[in-house]
Amino acid sequence: MKVNLITGVFRRLLLGISISLMLMSAGCSRGEAEEQKPAAVSVQADEMLAIPWNEGWSVAVSVTPGIPIELHGSGEIKYDLSGDTQQMWIEQAGELVSLDKAGTTRKAEERLYWNPVLGNPPKQLDDIETSWIRLVRKQEGHPTGLVLVKFSPSKPEDTKSGPTFKAEIVASLAFPQKDGTYQSISDKELQELAETYQK
Structure with a gap:
């Protein structure tokens, strides 16, 4: 039971880290796109x-x-x-x-x-x-x-x-x-x- 609880917490932690990385990646992509606009x-x-x-x-x-x-x-x-x-x-x-x-x-x-x-x-x-x-x-x-x-x-x-x-x-x-x-x-x-x- 204790092992299952630790495993569940670990999975939720990994899921949270994955979502954070995805959001950071999306933010970087938007930033790069903005930087690519013509500078006039x-x-x-x-x-x-x-x-x-x-x-x-x-x-x-x-x-x-x-x-x-x-x-x-x-x-x-x-x-x-x-x-x-x-x-x-x-x-x-x-x-x-x-x-x-x-x-x-x-x-x-x-x-x-x-x-x-x-x-x-x-x-x-x-x-x-x-x-x-x-x-x-x-x-x-x-x-x-x-x-x-x-x-x-x-x-x-x-x-x-x-x-x-x-x-x-x-x-x-x-x-x-x-x-x-x-x-x-x-x-x-x-x-x-x-x-x-x-x-």
Whole structure:
């Protein structure tokens, strides 16, 4: 009887230790997952891009073929664009080409244009709504920055002149290296991060 009692106590003790170890392991896993989230810091957007003219673009009076966006950085830096890229254009051989055709990975120092009217078929001005473009800076294939740009229409009281459009930089983030190593950031994590600013 005494042996059975000691055995039961020992079993309960082992069960308690096992549960404690499982809880500790789960806590460590959660902590590791949290640590793996992208570490981002806010930076000036001109580290990555510039909008040299943003005074209210319109089809009727503007001299540029769209709202211009200049990509900044040295030669090895590239940018991956996503979002409403069918409204982004680049000049090639004297013609404007949609990024959906020219490619959504662009080099630093290139100039792009946001223009929601161009296309086949062209859109009606009154049908154009807010659009978003996400630019991810990459160095040696690793994400090192993100800029989220919002393009919005503004309809004047004089409806004959049509709407004007402006760009707004909603987020400008850098992903610093950790211990001299680039962070490992997935496309899904970049998308989720951008979505937190689009709400």
